[in-house]
Amino acid sequence: MxxxxxxxxxxxxxxxxxxxxxxxxxATVAGxxxxxxxxxxxxxxxxxxxxxxxxxxxxxxxxxxxxVADTATRHxxxxxxxxxxxxxxxxxxxxxxxxxxxxAAVAVAPSPDAALSAVRRGEATLQRSLTAGAQGAxxxxxxxxxxxxxxxxxxxxxxxxxxxxxxx
Numbered sequence: 645m646x647x648x649x650x651x652x653x654x655x656x657x658x659x660x661x662x663x664x665x666x667x668x669x670x671a672t673v674a675g676x677x678x679x680x681x682x683x684x685x686x687x688x689x690x691x692x693x694x695x696x697x698x699x700x701x702x703x704x705x706x707x708x709x710x711x712v713a714d715t716a717t718r719h720x721x722x723x724x725x726x727x728x729x730x731x732x733x734x735x736x737x738x739x740x741x742x743x744x745x746x747x748a749a750v751a752v753a754p755s756p757d758a759a760l761s762a763v764r765r766g767e768a769t770l771q772r773s774l775t776a777g778a779q780g781a782x783x784x785x786x787x788x789x790x791x792x793x794x795x796x797x798x799x800x801x802x803x804x805x806x807x808x809x810x811x812x
Contacts, residue, residue: 694786697777701790702740703747708770709733710747715759718752722760729767729800736793757807764804771797 712730716723737745753759774794781787 694781694783698740701777702745704770704773705733705736706745706747708766711750711766714750714752715763719756719759722756732796739789760807767797767801
């Protein structure tokens with residue numbers, strides 16, 4: 645359901661009251677509006693759910709960023725190829741949190757092709773997580789931000805080279 649708010653001015657409501665009778669007058673006096681109130685935040689349960697989503701996605705992005713960084717370090721020939729992913733993950737983390745985020749170092753595959761395949765699989769998993777997070781977000785701005793992140797990951801994944809062996 646869209647977050648559309650339709651407000652009616654008191655003057656318009658009073659004009660309508662002449663047609664609708666006392667119920668419209670009562671609504672006018674109460675200052676009613678159609679749709680969610682604009683000055684009230686989301687219920688606490690929805691804010692908590694969004695906070696949990698942000699925490700989970702921050703952890704997932706940090707883990708993928710660490711995989712990309714460790715792969716670029718281990719396979720220097722992939723560093724230039726993976727640089728856009730590194731920048732994207734940093735930008736996404738900056739949107740979600742102002743706190744520094746770290747992830748544990750990961751084991752990188754010994755061959756560049758296998759390592760690139762692992763990075764691509766991780767990016768695809770991250771894209772699915774971001775998409776699910778956007779779909780489940782209660783806040784419209786948060787949902788749009790996360791959906792944009794998912795689109796960014798998809799774009800980078802489409803542009804990333806595939807391993808020579810063809811497995812991605």
